[in-house]
Amino acid sequence: MAVEHKTKEVTKNRTDFNKKETDGVLISFDEDIEVTGNEVETASKKELKEMPVIMSIENLNKEYSKGKSVLKEINFNIKQGELLSIIGPSGAGKSTLLRSINRMIEPTSGEITFDGKNITSVKGKELRHMRTNIGMIFQHYNLVDRLSVFENVMHGTLGYKNSLQGIFSMYTESEKEEALDIITELGIQDHIYKRCDELSGGQKQRVGIARALVQKPKIILCDEPIASLDPSSSRVIMDHLRKICSEKGITVIVNLHQVDVAKNYSDRIIGLNSGQVVFNGHPAEIDKEVIQSIYGTDFDDLITE
Numbered sequence: 001m002a003v004e005h006k007t008k009e010v011t012k013n014r015t016d017f018n019k020k021e022t023d024g025v026l027i028s029f030d031e032d033i034e035v036t037g038n039e040v041e042t043a044s045k046k047e048l049k050e051m052p053v054i055m056s057i058e059n060l061n062k063e064y065s066k067g068k069s070v071l072k073e074i075n076f077n078i079k080q081g082e083l084l085s086i087i088g089p090s091g092a093g094k095s096t097l098l099r100s101i102n103r104m105i106e107p108t109s110g111e112i113t114f115d116g117k118n119i120t121s122v123k124g125k126e127l128r129h130m131r132t133n134i135g136m137i138f139q140h141y142n143l144v145d146r147l148s149v150f151e152n153v154m155h156g157t158l159g160y161k162n163s164l165q166g167i168f169s170m171y172t173e174s175e176k177e178e179a180l181d182i183i184t185e186l187g188i189q190d191h192i193y194k195r196c197d198e199l200s201g202g203q204k205q206r207v208g209i210a211r212a213l214v215q216k217p218k219i220i221l222c223d224e225p226i227a228s229l230d231p232s233s234s235r236v237i238m239d240h241l242r243k244i245c246s247e248k249g250i251t252v253i254v255n256l257h258q259v260d261v262a263k264n265y266s267d268r269i270i271g272l273n274s275g276q277v278v279f280n281g282h283p284a285e286i287d288k289e290v291i292q293s294i295y296g297t298d299f300d301d302l303i304t305e
């Protein structure tokens with residue numbers, strides 16, 4: 001079921017939020033936009049309209065403890081090749097939502113259909129197979145520091161291997177060649193034999209993207225991929241994610257704290273507040289009232305001018 005509309009009446013509050021930097025949330029608006037990247041070419045509405053839906057999320061709920069809902073009746077569709085950002089205040093449920101999608105977290109109820117298959121209750125081999133189609137990158141990279149860039153990237157193929165092949169790092173020549181191509185595309189070929197703990201944050205995140213890409217995923221989930229990076233490295237990472245959608249047709253779902261980055265790079269934005277979707281629309285529809293609905297009445301408390 002597609003939900004392509006604002007799902008909650010926005011609160012009327014005329015506080016001027018222009019260019020306010022909160023703890024981790026940078027807000028800006030069209031008339032005074034503070035863009036961290038170049039003008040980015042997102043997919044046109046028409047192009048995306050013609051793309052097939054790759055994932056549907058229906059009535060998804062999550063309770064970590066009984067009676068305390070962290071996700072409440074989440075509904076939305078995602079198209080192939082779409083870059084979808086999820087924004088919302090700390091604790092809104094962004095990570096829980098992202099991790100429910102690949103079942104790192106078990107949803108309490110609801111249904112996720114991926115590539116035509118209900119993946120909500122798949123187990124064992126089927127779950128492993130499903131996860132090879134869903135790559136993930138993390139705020140803190142989740143690399144093995146003492147291993148080289150190349151070895152970390154090759155770990156992306158492990159989902160396709162039995163445990164013996166995995167233990168002995170048995171990679172085929174074509175797997176190695178494909179990994180090299182991806183490493184080169186990401187511009188980290190000069191670091192290929194370096195240990196990962198010798199890299200900058202931006203380089204580490206590019207290793208994380210390369211590892212996700214060698215999985216040959218249909219979707220990549222990104223949990224605050226730029227939260228630990230400076231603006232220049234953030235731009236490089238977001239440019240790569242945008243390119244992955246536009247040129248490889250891979251769907252990217254990205255949790256972000258930076259509203260301006262979400263506006264600049266996304267085909268669509270979902271706003272979460274207290275576990276509910278309060279906005280689901282085009283970045284151009286994000287205005288002060290929408291921001292108020294997403295960040296809530298406590299938003300003033302976050303301002304640190």
Ligand SMILES: Nc1ncnc2c1ncn2[C@@H]1O[C@H](COP(=O)(O)OP(=O)(O)OP(=O)(O)O)[C@@H](O)[C@H]1O
Nearest residue numbers: 064065070088089090091092093094095096097255
């Ligand atoms: N493993 C857990 N057990 C119990 N409660 C949890 C667990 N993980 C998250 N929560 C709670 O669920 C709610 C949503 O957390 P989540 O991390 O999904 O939010 P978020 O929007 O990603 O926040 P942030 O932007 O700070 O990362 C929070 O109230 C959090 O305390």
